[in-house]
Amino acid sequence: MPNKSPATEMYQTSGAIFGRAVVYAILIIAAIYFLIPLFVMIITSIKTMSDIRTGQLISWPREVTLDAWKEAWATACIGVKCEGIKGYFWNSVRMVVPSVIISTIMGAANGYVLSMWRFRGSDTFFSCLLLGCFIPFQVILLPMASTLGRLGIAQSVSGLILVHIVYGLAFTTLFFRNFYVTIPDDLVKAAKIDGAGFFRIFWKIILPVSTPIFVVAIIWQMTQIWNDFLFGVAFSGGDSQPVTVAINNLVNTSTGVKKYNVDMAAAIIAGLPTLIVYIVAGKYFLRGLTAGAVKG
Amino acid sequence: MSSLTISDVKKKFGSVEVLKGISLSIESGEFLVLVGPSGCGKSTLLNLIAGLEGITSGEIKIGDRVVNHVRPKNRDIAMVFQSYALYPNMNVRQNIAFGLETRKVPKPQIQETIQHVANMLQIQELLDRKPSQLSGGQRQRVAMGRALARDPAIFLFDEPLSNLDAKLRVEMRTEIKLLHKRINSTIVYVTHDQIEAMTLADRIAIMKDGVIQQFDTPQAVYDNPSNLFVAGFIGSPSMNFIPCQITQQNTQKGVSLDTGSESPYFLPIEQTGMKLDSWIDREVILGIRPEKISHYFAEQEANHNIHEIKSVVEVLEPTGPDTLVFVHINGKEVTCRVNPNYVKFPGESMNLMIDMSNALLFNPDTGERIEK
Numbered sequence: 203m204p205n206k207s208p209a210t211e212m213y214q215t216s217g218a219i220f221g222r223a224v225v226y227a228i229l230i231i232a233a234i235y236f237l238i239p240l241f242v243m244i245i246t247s248i249k250t251m252s253d254i255r256t257g258q259l260i261s262w263p264r265e266v267t268l269d270a271w272k273e274a275w276a277t278a279c280i281g282v283k284c285e286g287i288k289g290y291f292w293n294s295v296r297m298v299v300p301s302v303i304i305s306t307i308m309g310a311a312n313g314y315v316l317s318m319w320r321f322r323g324s325d326t327f328f329s330c331l332l333l334g335c336f337i338p339f340q341v342i343l344l345p346m347a348s349t350l351g352r353l354g355i356a357q358s359v360s361g362l363i364l365v366h367i368v369y370g371l372a373f374t375t376l377f378f379r380n381f382y383v384t385i386p387d388d389l390v391k392a393a394k395i396d397g398a399g400f401f402r403i404f405w406k407i408i409l410p411v412s413t414p415i416f417v418v419a420i421i422w423q424m425t426q427i428w429n430d431f432l433f434g435v436a437f438s439g440g441d442s443q444p445v446t447v448a449i450n451n452l453v454n455t456s457t458g459v460k461k462y463n464v465d466m467a468a469a470i471i472a473g474l475p476t477l478i479v480y481i482v483a484g485k486y487f488l489r490g491l492t493a494g495a496v497k498g
Numbered sequence: 499m500s501s502l503t504i505s506d507v508k509k510k511f512g513s514v515e516v517l518k519g520i521s522l523s524i525e526s527g528e529f530l531v532l533v534g535p536s537g538c539g540k541s542t543l544l545n546l547i548a549g550l551e552g553i554t555s556g557e558i559k560i561g562d563r564v565v566n567h568v569r570p571k572n573r574d575i576a577m578v579f580q581s582y583a584l585y586p587n588m589n590v591r592q593n594i595a596f597g598l599e600t601r602k603v604p605k606p607q608i609q610e611t612i613q614h615v616a617n618m619l620q621i622q623e624l625l626d627r628k629p630s631q632l633s634g635g636q637r638q639r640v641a642m643g644r645a646l647a648r649d650p651a652i653f654l655f656d657e658p659l660s661n662l663d664a665k666l667r668v669e670m671r672t673e674i675k676l677l678h679k680r681i682n683s684t685i686v687y688v689t690h691d692q693i694e695a696m697t698l699a700d701r702i703a704i705m706k707d708g709v710i711q712q713f714d715t716p717q718a719v720y721d722n723p724s725n726l727f728v729a730g731f732i733g734s735p736s737m738n739f740i741p742c743q744i745t746q747q748n749t750q751k752g753v754s755l756d757t758g759s760e761s762p763y764f765l766p767i768e769q770t771g772m773k774l775d776s777w778i779d780r781e782v783i784l785g786i787r788p789e790k791i792s793h794y795f796a797e798q799e800a801n802h803n804i805h806e807i808k809s810v811v812e813v814l815e816p817t818g819p820d821t822l823v824f825v826h827i828n829g830k831e832v833t834c835r836v837n838p839n840y841v842k843f844p845g846e847s848m849n850l851m852i853d854m855s856n857a858l859l860f861n862p863d864t865g866e867r868i869e870k
Contacts, residue, residue, distance in 0.1 A: 386583065391579070396597030396644075397571035406585075
């Protein structure tokens with residue numbers, strides 16, 4: 203703030219401090235509001251059952267124990283089986299990894315074609331694909347169920363992988379296409395004149411500059427697929443259920459006492475992978491989402 | 499190195515005809531500049547030569563080979579882009595090598611070529627840098643280096659200097675010209691800057707609305723523009739266009755100019771061969787370059803092509819070596835290029851001399867030159 207007299211500067215400064223204090227207060231309150239449920243989950247998960255029964259919802263545990271976590275992971279009863287959520291957790295991993303990788307790579311290839319190798323009707327094609335982003339999960343349940351049945355992969359992890367790839371393609375294509383349209387056409391023209399073909403240009407020139415959008419697509423897909431419940435509950439059965447469905451079943455399994463600490467521990471375990479991805483790659487996510495919006 | 503022949507090339511995007519039958523040819527080693535305002539089709543024509551767009555009809559020959567359906571990579575061309583189009587993930591060395599590697603040139607030979615090109619363009623110390631670490635001028639050099647490395651039959655330049663600042667642009671212009679002299683290659687160069695076109699070209703093709711208006715050497719384009727568009731486009735400050743009437747006094751035909759002084763001046767037009775009989779008493783447009791209207795010098799009185807007129811100065815624009823003086827003739831603002839020492843102030847009356855030896859006449863309806 204150059205060219206201000208000391209008096210106005212003083213006034214502005216105290217005003218600015220007050221304004222800033224208000225902003226921080228609001229932010230802190232909002233943060234607390236969002237963090238309290240997590241806090242309750244965490245402290246409940248390390249309490250003993252007697253502690254929970256006698257104590258208050260927001261009170262420190264009298265005795266800290268990880269028994270509930272162990273039980274949730276390995277011995278809690280889901281339905282009739284008492285093997286914890288670990289099997290389902292690995293189901294989720296086996297489902298998420300291939301579907302994220304495949305849908306992201308296919309999205310990148312789609313985006314590359316739709317932005318740099320336009321063909322007659324490619325814009326129409328892209329618009330149709332975009333519709334996929336707006337189709338609610340519920341709409342495709344029945345047709346997808348019959349498709350999976352005919353393909354012979356119903357009630358299996360492979361079936362879920364296929365569903366997530368197909369459903370995710372619309373989003374990943376949108377991400378990559380919008381990122382690639384910001385890359386100057388001249389780059390591809392130069393490479394064509396240099397003698398490079400479709401794949402060499404993609405591999406040598408386009409992919410190396412795509413890191414930000416890969417991060418976005420991967421985080422997006424990973425969160426969507428890991429957190430999905432509806433497809434999981436509809437298209438998987440018994441042993442192939444993902445962890446989200448398992449938690450539901452864990453909580454709904456009525457064998458005597460409700461073990462809140464085990465439920466909480468299981469829920470945290472189920473939420474951890476996405477949480478970690480956000481913490482590790484969150485800043486790239488924001489960067490990638492705004493890439494192209496601002497030059498540079 | 500190769501000649502280039504373009505015959506009746508047309509290009510349509512949907513129903514829009516962008517190029518309406520372009521024909522031109524240059525010899526091997528010639529420097530052709532395509533110049534024109536935005537949207538005239540010059541970049542499209544370059545893309546057609548490069549093979550980045552398909553042609554709708556016509557024929558393009560590089561050397562003796564028709565390349566209409568040849569892919570860009572097999573046309574033996576190299577191109578320098580306005581945005582430089584350097585591969586951002588590769589360093590300068592890899593950028594230059596990319597085209598050679600794609601063509602499976604042996605490694606030692608690639609290294610040799612890189613060194614050779616780097617020496618020629620003085621970019622040795624930049625070889626290990628990424629494009630993002632280079633200045634505009636350096637990127638420009640690297641882009642040229644990448645083209646040079648390929649040693650193609652034809653170089654294509656697409657407004658390569660437009661992104662540089664004014665001073666650097668003039669330097670690089672000279673450098674491109676020197677480079678052309680040195681490697682003596684065939685070059686097609688697109689620009690919207692008529693000064694670049696004039697300074698660089700062996701031949702200029704001036705385009706407008708998908709049609710070549712004139713295709714000739716720079717001097718011929720300047721001295722003998724074929725229509726009003728070319729006359730106004732080439733030259734800075736632009737040629738003056740003064741609407742006037744052809745009249746006959748005694749045996750002489752000429753134009754009458756009203757400068758706001760007592761009576762209109764009659765300026766004879768003496769050019770040989772100009773058939774003006776059918777134009778007597780009709781409106782024409784007189785085209786005269788600013789440098790042909792100067793301050794009064796007595797020693798020029800005897801020259802029968804030079805005529806004295808008097809007019810009121812309205813605005814002055816000093817450029818340094820010359821001052822541009824604006825006056826009104828026949829109701830039109832006219833620019834005169836005057837030695838600063840002889841300039842009168844705005845509002846004052848000034849004696850000017852018009853050199854009619856290179857005066858041009860245009861048909862006001864068609865814009866075409868009136869000649870022979």
